Every structure is written in C-alpha cells, then in structure tokens.
Amino acid sequence: MGTGILGIAASGLNAAQAGIRTTQQNIANVNTAGYRRQEITQSSLLPQFTGYGYVGNGVAVDQVRHQYSQFLDGEVLLNQSQYSRYAAASTRSALVDKLLGGENTGLNTSLNRFFAAAQEVANDPANSATRQNLLSAGQNLAGRFNTLAGQLLEQRAATNNDVQALTTRINVLAGQIAQANATIAQSRAANGQPANDLVDARDQLVEELSKLVDVTRLDQADGTADIFIGGGKTLVLGLSVYKLDMVQSASDPAVHDPAISQQSQRYTSVIADPTSRLVAAGASSLAGQVSGGELGGVLAFRDGVLLPALRDLNRIALVTASAVNNVHRGGLDYNLAAGGDFFSNPVVPQGATLGELNLTVTDDSLLDPVGYDITLGGGGYSVTELSTGTVTNYANLAALNGAGLGFTLAAGVPAPVAGESWSIGNQARGMGMAITDTSQIAAAGAGAGGPGDNQNALALGALQTAALLNFSGGAFTDSLGAAYNRSVNRTASLAAQDDFNRDAFDSLVQSAVDARQSQVGVNLDEEAVNLVRYQQAYQAAARTMQIASSLFEELLNVVR
Amino acid sequence: MRIDSVTFFTSGLVGIRDNQSAMARLNEQIATGQNFLAPKDDPLATQKVLDLGNRLAARTQYAANQTKADLALEYESTVLNEVESALNKARALLVGTSPAFDAQARDAHAQQLRGVFEHLLSLANTQDPSGNYIFAGDKTTTQPFANAGGGDGGNPPAGVVTGYVGSASTREVEVDTGRRLQVSDNLDTVYRAGDGAGVDLLQTLDEAIVRLPLSNPPGAIPDQATLDGYIQTLDDAINALAGIQYRIAGAQTELADLTATTNSLMTLESNALGDLQQLDQAAAIMRLKTRQTSLEAAERAYAMTSSLSLFSYLG
Structure with missing residues (x-):
C-alpha cells in the first residue's frame, strides 16, 4: 500500500512539473511571433480493483497540445495578404500621384507656358525675343515630358526589381516551409505526438508568405501543409517546391511577370538556390493571377496605375508633338521659307533612314499602348503593333491610312524610300526640339509676305484649347x-x-x-494563475509523499 | 472575453499611432496652407483645381494679349489722329490757295505743304517700340512708304515720288478663346485713296508742291480745277481715314468689354481655386486640438494599463 501511495504522489508531482514547465514555456514565448499557447492534458490512470471497489492509481500527462483554430488562422492569412497588397500598392502609387499632380513636377505649367509663348509670338511675330521665348518654352515642355517619363520608366524598372526580389523571397519561404514539413512529418512518425513548436514555426512562415502573395493551405494527416498561391497554383506539396521565376510580359517585353516552374524540386535544392531569374521557357506566367500580398500589390500598381499613366503621358506627348509639328509645317519661318517640324518627329527614323513620315492622330483610343514599328519594303508598308506583335502589310500609305489604326501618315521631306524603317513609342521620353534657331519658327501663315504675319503663331496658340485627345463618340473631347x-x-x-x-x-x-x-495567445496573468495552481498541486503532492513516508515510518515502529 | 497579453499591452498603441499620423498630416496642412497634400487626398477636387489652373493660365495670357491689343490700337489711333490733322492742314492750305495768288504767296503755301508732306510720310512709316513698321502689313521690317526723291521741286512733276512696298495684310491678336481682334490697319486706303488703284495722296501733294512755287513757268501753275482735284484727293483720304478710326473705336470698345469680362472671370476662378485649395485654418487648428486631446488620453491610458500584472502581487 505504501508504494502505491508514493506512486500516486510521484505521478502528481510529475503532472504538476509538466504543468509548470508548460506554463514557463508559455511565459517565455509571450513575445514569440507565431507561438501558440500550450497546455497539458492529463487524465486519471487506470484504477486498481480491490474487494471494496476501484482505487485510484494516480495521474498521467497525456499530451502537451497547443491551441489552434484553422478558421481564425485562415482569416489572418486572407486579411494579411490583402493588407500587404494595398499597403505595397499605396506607397508606390503615392509617388506617381505626387509626381504627376504636383504643381512643380506636373505637365501643366510647361504646357501653359508653351502656348502662352506661342501667343506672345503672335503678338509680336518679328521680334527675336518672343521667338526665343517660344523656343525655350518648347525645350522646357519637351524636357518636362522627358523628366516625367524618365521617372515613370524608373518606377517601371523598380517594379521589375520588386518582382525579382519578392519571387526570390517567396522561394526562400517555400523552401523553408517544405523543410519544416519534412521535420514535422519525421518527428510525428517517430513518436506519434504533435510537434507543437515546429508547427508554430512553420505556420509563422506561412503567415510571412501571406504578406508576399495570396496563400491557401491544405493540412495533411501527416502534419505537413500544402501551400497554394495565386488562385490555386501549387507552391509547396509536402517536401517539394514549385519554384518561382520571371517571364517577359506578353503585352510589353519591358515588364516582367512572375512565373511558376512547371517542374517541382525537393526543398533542399530550392534552399540552395532560391534566386528568381528571367526565363524563356519551363515556367507558366502568373500574370493576372496573383491577387494578394506585396507581389499582388506591386503587380496591381504596375498594371493599374504606372503603365496606364506612362501610356497616357506617351499618348499626350505623341499628340502634342504631331499636332504642333503639323501646324508648324503649314507656316512660313522668319525668312518666309516653309516651316519644318518644331518638335522632333515622333515617327522616329531608324538606322540610316532619311525619309520622313508625318503622323496625325485620328483616334487616340485605338493607338497601340506600347507603339509601332514601321518598315517600307518593295511591297509597301508593314506595321507591327508592339503590344501584340501583330504585323499588317499595306500596299501604300492610302491603304494604311484607311485601315483605322487611330493615326494616319503622310510622306514628308525627304520622301520615304524602300528599305527604310521607323519606330513610334516612348514618345514622352524621346521628345526633343527639331529647330534650334529663332528664325526657324514658322510664325507666319502660308502665303505671308513678310515676317510680321502671325497667322501660324495664332494657330499654334489655338492648340492650347483645341480638343485633340480622348476620342469618343466620333470626336476628340479633351484638350x-x-x-x-x-x-x-x-x-x-x-x-x-x-x-x-x-x-x-x-x-x-x-x-x-x-x-x-484571444484564443492562442499567452496571457501572463492567466499563466500566473496556472503557475500558482500547479505550484499548489506540486506542494500538495509533495505533502502526500511526506505523509506516505511517515505512515511507512509508523508501520515500522509498530513492528519494531 | 479572453485577451492575450501582447494584444492587451499593444492595443493602446493603435490609438497613439492613429492620432500621431493625423496630427502630422494636420501640421503639414497648416504649414503649407493647402487643403490637399497630394492629388489622391481628393481626386475630384484635384481635377477641378488643375482644370481651373489651366483655364486661369489661358485667361491670364488672354488678358496679356488684350493689354497688348489695346496698346497697339491706342498707338495706331494716336498716329492716325496725327494723320487726320495733317490731312486737314493740307486741305486747308490747298483750299486757301488760288492760281491768282502771287508767286511769293504760292511759294509760301508750297513750303508749308512740303512740311505736311514730310510729316505724312513719316507718320505712314511709324515704327512701334520694337521697331516694327505698323502700317507695313506683314512686312513689318521693311519701310512701307519710300520717298524716292519726291517733294524736291523736280520739273516736270516727279511722278514716282513714293511707292507702297508693304503688304495688304493686317495683324490679329487672340483676345479670347477663338476670338481674334484686328489690331493693325493698312494705310493703303488712305494714302492711295479711292479704290487703292486710284490717285496716290503723297504723289498728289508732291505734284502740288512742285507746281505751286514761283520758279515754275506760268503754264505749269495748277488752275482752280486742278486744285479742286487735289482737294478731292484729300477729302477721299480723310473719309477713308475716318472709316479706319471708326473700326478702331469699335475694336477698343469691344476690347474694353472683353477685358472687364476676362478680369471678373479671372477673379471668380481665382476665388474658386482658392476655395478648393486653401485650408480652413481655424477648422484645422480645432481638429489639431481635438487630436491632441485624444492622443494625450491614449498615452495616459497606455501608461496606466501597461504596468498591470498579476505577477506584481504574487510574493
């Protein structure tokens, strides 16, 4: 009987010790990210049957388990992912917003100054000071287009870097998650008990991952978790990883989209080489599929804010240059010679091309967002739409102009000849002046008799308020x-x-x-109570042991 | 409800953070006096501000154009008034001349006419402050009325005293969107009165100057019919001039109306722009004060709760 009493007391001491250790572990990890509070579950040991019934046999600690809610975890992942997406997009779009809308950085000041200068030339056309002013205002306007486009192009390059860095980081996390899966499955198989702290650490990695990309997870019976990103693409399957790389965007080779490898590999090789690279084959593009996390935010910003802003700027630059040039060529300069281009021709001659093509935008809503390559061969003009790669051949300019491309072309001076080629695109970055001398400003209208005529300068000034853009319902709607x-x-x-x-x-x-x-976190006051509880249980168990000992002593004394 | 310690201790931080960022923003607004610090603060108002800004910029240029147009018209009208008085003086001289006058009187009239001739010639070649000939049409850099040795008493009458080498075009200035105002005129109709191909005013005066003086043979002295012809030429010129002066007066009236309209619209638009852009300082300071109070409350609450722990009471 004495050993039985001691045994029960010892089991109580054990259980209290396990409780105290778990409480200490909770207190120690109160600030550990991803840590879920643990508690012991204990049960009464199988009782012993005696003639007068069952007599208790003590207590056993069954399991140390952690608090866990798949639903609440899922909520955190989902919202975390969306928060990261909008936070990433917000910091980036704020830059573009301030750049374009700032009084000192935007386009309006330069645009207004240019047209005011044109009107000043109209007020005093033969005056070299007003002409110089227009020349400087033109330079300033072209320069402003250059700067704005330069900033946006820098941002575009930065998003490529972001995609590279983020996909690499996702690879690192995916490798670590698969590695954690391996350890969890192993320890579970070895001793049949859940590896709480390993699971917590792995789930913390999943939460980190959800800040980078939208994540769903599927828990398997062996304790491993499979991870899916971008609306269902497998990233981690047990111990294997589908690595992320990058591919050129189908609609614009200058931008890079994340892509997921078609072959999985063991986590060890991903951990060894997590770097995301620009690849041509073997990976499927994730364009349009990533909807969350920082990666989703970067892509949403790039496709929704940055590229449209850049395209708007290019469209406005194209129309500014072509409209001003078309008016300018219609006039006469100070020496009554026919006017040339004012801004550099947006239809840029390539290589040794000398021929000029003069462009007029007829419907800017139809323009290719990236641009065009144009070549003149023996069979006529061939036009490549750069965003789609579509090539169309036209027998001559009349056929091209009738095709509804959104612009028309006219042969300039010198006229194009077979074998020549041109390119349209990045107009805002490439805008410059075609004339450098005040006498080259064509202020006079066609047929003027002297430099005092201002009809063409008036026509230039009138472009300020003319509707030249945003073709809709059969007419341009915006200046x-x-x-x-x-x-x-x-x-x-x-x-x-x-x-x-x-x-x-x-x-x-x-x-x-x-x-x-509130479910899984550690509350220190609660742990203080637990500590006291287990302490008292320990003290009581120790006391029973002492009593058992003294009973045994009593017995010995009787016998002695 | 159960709450974990980290949440309990950090929940106060949210309030502190929100209040601080709101105060930083209010501070920046008050410092700049601007309602929006970036377009995204109010995209719709921003577009209004930018559109208004463009309209104001255009209107400012129109206002400048109107001032220039007014100056040009004023300048021209001053010169034309001079031309008018010169023409009237010449007319008076011719009306006061008779073929019956003695040589000395005719000579005196001729001398006075010569002065008027020179004056009319120089007025026709008037240059603006930038050196442009204002009556040369678009050939503003070329002297429009040349004096090819006229008025020097050549014998017989010189015939090719002057010639107009300017052009027939006139200058327009854009004074409002799509509204162009003529700010220069052609003296062709005055100096070559009638249909332009008619009699040349300066040549007529030159002829009078040549034929009136003493030294000429008696047959060359103009008879009364010839003198009446001279006077008729002057009358035609005066009439043509009046036409131009009426046009200028009309243009100036229109310009005055337009300037008044432009100015009041500019005031209106500036005010609208100010209303959109400028911060209501008093309201902003009130908001700042409110934020300050709630920040202090949040900080105090944090200080009070952060020191709470059951462990402090367990000996």
Whole structure:
C-alpha cells in the first residue's frame, strides 16, 4: 500500500512539473511571433480493483497540445495578404500621384507656358525675343515630358526589381516551409505526438508568405501543409517546391511577370538556390493571377496605375508633338521659307533612314499602348503593333491610312524610300526640339509676305484649347491639358482607393489577429494563475509523499 | 472575453499611432496652407483645381494679349489722329490757295505743304517700340512708304515720288478663346485713296508742291480745277481715314468689354481655386486640438494599463 501511495504522489508531482514547465514555456514565448499557447492534458490512470471497489492509481500527462483554430488562422492569412497588397500598392502609387499632380513636377505649367509663348509670338511675330521665348518654352515642355517619363520608366524598372526580389523571397519561404514539413512529418512518425513548436514555426512562415502573395493551405494527416498561391497554383506539396521565376510580359517585353516552374524540386535544392531569374521557357506566367500580398500589390500598381499613366503621358506627348509639328509645317519661318517640324518627329527614323513620315492622330483610343514599328519594303508598308506583335502589310500609305489604326501618315521631306524603317513609342521620353534657331519658327501663315504675319503663331496658340485627345463618340473631347488632368485624376482615384483599402484591411488584420490571439495567445496573468495552481498541486503532492513516508515510518515502529 | 497579453499591452498603441499620423498630416496642412497634400487626398477636387489652373493660365495670357491689343490700337489711333490733322492742314492750305495768288504767296503755301508732306510720310512709316513698321502689313521690317526723291521741286512733276512696298495684310491678336481682334490697319486706303488703284495722296501733294512755287513757268501753275482735284484727293483720304478710326473705336470698345469680362472671370476662378485649395485654418487648428486631446488620453491610458500584472502581487 505504501508504494502505491508514493506512486500516486510521484505521478502528481510529475503532472504538476509538466504543468509548470508548460506554463514557463508559455511565459517565455509571450513575445514569440507565431507561438501558440500550450497546455497539458492529463487524465486519471487506470484504477486498481480491490474487494471494496476501484482505487485510484494516480495521474498521467497525456499530451502537451497547443491551441489552434484553422478558421481564425485562415482569416489572418486572407486579411494579411490583402493588407500587404494595398499597403505595397499605396506607397508606390503615392509617388506617381505626387509626381504627376504636383504643381512643380506636373505637365501643366510647361504646357501653359508653351502656348502662352506661342501667343506672345503672335503678338509680336518679328521680334527675336518672343521667338526665343517660344523656343525655350518648347525645350522646357519637351524636357518636362522627358523628366516625367524618365521617372515613370524608373518606377517601371523598380517594379521589375520588386518582382525579382519578392519571387526570390517567396522561394526562400517555400523552401523553408517544405523543410519544416519534412521535420514535422519525421518527428510525428517517430513518436506519434504533435510537434507543437515546429508547427508554430512553420505556420509563422506561412503567415510571412501571406504578406508576399495570396496563400491557401491544405493540412495533411501527416502534419505537413500544402501551400497554394495565386488562385490555386501549387507552391509547396509536402517536401517539394514549385519554384518561382520571371517571364517577359506578353503585352510589353519591358515588364516582367512572375512565373511558376512547371517542374517541382525537393526543398533542399530550392534552399540552395532560391534566386528568381528571367526565363524563356519551363515556367507558366502568373500574370493576372496573383491577387494578394506585396507581389499582388506591386503587380496591381504596375498594371493599374504606372503603365496606364506612362501610356497616357506617351499618348499626350505623341499628340502634342504631331499636332504642333503639323501646324508648324503649314507656316512660313522668319525668312518666309516653309516651316519644318518644331518638335522632333515622333515617327522616329531608324538606322540610316532619311525619309520622313508625318503622323496625325485620328483616334487616340485605338493607338497601340506600347507603339509601332514601321518598315517600307518593295511591297509597301508593314506595321507591327508592339503590344501584340501583330504585323499588317499595306500596299501604300492610302491603304494604311484607311485601315483605322487611330493615326494616319503622310510622306514628308525627304520622301520615304524602300528599305527604310521607323519606330513610334516612348514618345514622352524621346521628345526633343527639331529647330534650334529663332528664325526657324514658322510664325507666319502660308502665303505671308513678310515676317510680321502671325497667322501660324495664332494657330499654334489655338492648340492650347483645341480638343485633340480622348476620342469618343466620333470626336476628340479633351484638350492636351484636360487630357493630362484626366490622367492625374485617374491615378489619384486609384491611389486614394489603395489608401482606403489599406486602412480597411489594416483594421481587419488587427481584428483577425486579435480574435486569433484571444484564443492562442499567452496571457501572463492567466499563466500566473496556472503557475500558482500547479505550484499548489506540486506542494500538495509533495505533502502526500511526506505523509506516505511517515505512515511507512509508523508501520515500522509498530513492528519494531 | 479572453485577451492575450501582447494584444492587451499593444492595443493602446493603435490609438497613439492613429492620432500621431493625423496630427502630422494636420501640421503639414497648416504649414503649407493647402487643403490637399497630394492629388489622391481628393481626386475630384484635384481635377477641378488643375482644370481651373489651366483655364486661369489661358485667361491670364488672354488678358496679356488684350493689354497688348489695346496698346497697339491706342498707338495706331494716336498716329492716325496725327494723320487726320495733317490731312486737314493740307486741305486747308490747298483750299486757301488760288492760281491768282502771287508767286511769293504760292511759294509760301508750297513750303508749308512740303512740311505736311514730310510729316505724312513719316507718320505712314511709324515704327512701334520694337521697331516694327505698323502700317507695313506683314512686312513689318521693311519701310512701307519710300520717298524716292519726291517733294524736291523736280520739273516736270516727279511722278514716282513714293511707292507702297508693304503688304495688304493686317495683324490679329487672340483676345479670347477663338476670338481674334484686328489690331493693325493698312494705310493703303488712305494714302492711295479711292479704290487703292486710284490717285496716290503723297504723289498728289508732291505734284502740288512742285507746281505751286514761283520758279515754275506760268503754264505749269495748277488752275482752280486742278486744285479742286487735289482737294478731292484729300477729302477721299480723310473719309477713308475716318472709316479706319471708326473700326478702331469699335475694336477698343469691344476690347474694353472683353477685358472687364476676362478680369471678373479671372477673379471668380481665382476665388474658386482658392476655395478648393486653401485650408480652413481655424477648422484645422480645432481638429489639431481635438487630436491632441485624444492622443494625450491614449498615452495616459497606455501608461496606466501597461504596468498591470498579476505577477506584481504574487510574493
């Protein structure tokens, strides 16, 4: 009987010790990210049958288990992913927003100054000072287009770097998750008990991953978790990883989309080489499929804010250059010679090409977002739309002009000859001056008798308010300035939306985390109570052991 | 509800963070006096601001054009008033001349006419402050009325005293969107009165100057019919001039109306722009004050709760 008493007391001491250790572990990890509070489950040992019934045999610790809610975890992942997406988009779109809309950085000041200068030339056309002013204003306008486009192109390059860095980081995490899967499955197979701390650490990696990309997970019976990203593409399957790389965007080779490898590999090789690279084959593009995380935010910003803003700017530059040039060529310069291009021709001659093609935009809504390559062969003009790669051949300019491309071309001086080629694209970055001397300004109208005529300068000035852009319902609806402002407004609306969603998901993440932590987080006061509870249990068990010992002593004394 | 310690201790930070960022924003707004710090703060208002800005810029240029047009018209009208008085003086001289006058009187009239001739010639070749000939049409850099040795008493009458080498075009200035105002005129109709191909005013005066003086043989002295012809030429010129002066007066009236309209629209648009852009300072400071109060409350609450722990009471 004595050993039985001691045995029960010892089991109580053991259980209390396990409780104290678990409590200490909880207290120690109160600030550990991803840690879920643990508790022991204990049960009464099988009782012993005696003549007078069952007598207890002590207590056993069955399991140390952690608190876990798949639902609350899922909520955190989902909201975290969306928050990261909008936070990433918001910081980036704010830059574009401020760049385009700033009084000192935007286009309006230069645009207005240019047209004011044209009117000043109209007020005093033979005056070299007013002509010089127009020349400088033209340079300033072209320079402003260059700067704005340069900044946007830098941002475009930065998004490529972001995609590279983020896909690499995703590879690292995917490798680590698969590695954790391996360890978890192994330890579970070895001793049949859940590896709580390993699972917590792995799930923390999954949560980190959800900040980079939208993630769904599927838990397997062996303790491993399979990870899917971008609306169902497998990233981690047990111990294997489908690595992320990059491919050129189908609609614009200058931008890089994330792509997922078609072959999986063991986590060890991904951990050894997680770097994401630009590849031509073996990976499927994830364009349009990533909807969350920082990667989703970068892509949404790039495709929704940056590239449209760049295209708007290019479109406005193309129309500014071609409209000003077309008017300018219609006039006479100071020496009554026919006017040439004012801005450099947006239909840029390639290589040794000398021939000039003069462009008129007829419907800017039809223009290719990236641009065109044009070559003149023996059989006529062939036009490549750069965003799609579509090549169309036209027997001559009349056929090309009748094709409804959104622009028409006219042969300039010198006239194009077979074998020559031109390119249209990046107009804002490439804009420059075609004339350098005040006498080359064609202020006089056709047929003027002297440099005092201002008809062409008036026509240049009138372009300020003329509707030249945003073709809709059979007519242009916006002036250059209005079209630019519309573009600023578009960017601003999207940036505001990003801010709004970021703030909304910020509080959703907060409440999802709070809800989860209220279940799985450590409360120090609660642990203090547990500590006291287990301490008292320990003290009581120790006391029973002492009593058992003294009973045994009593017995010995009787016998002695 | 159960709450974990990390959430309990950090929940106060959200309030502190939100209040601080709101205060930073208000500070920046108050410092710049601007309602929006970036277009995204109010995309719709921003587009209005930008569109208004463009309209104001265009209108400012129109206002400048109107001032220039007014100056040009004023300048021209001053010169034309001079031309008018010169023409009237010449007319008076011719009306006051008779073939019956003695040689000395005719000579005196001729001398006075010569002065008027020179004046009319120089007025026709008037240059603006930038050196442009204002009556040369678009050939503003070329002297429009040349004096090819006229008025020097050549015998017989010189015939090719002057010639107009300017052009017939006139200058327009854009004074409002799509509204162009003529700011220069052609003196062709005045100096070559009638249908332009008619009699040349300066040549007529030159002829009078040549034929009136003493030294000429009696047959060369103009008879009364010839003098009446001279006077008729002057009358035609005066009439043509009046036509131009009426046009200028009309243009100036229109310009005055337009300037008034432009100015009031500019004021209106500037005010609208100000209303959109400028911060209501008083309201902003009120908001700042409110934020300050709630920040202080959040900080105090944090200080009070962060020190709470059951462990402090367990000995």
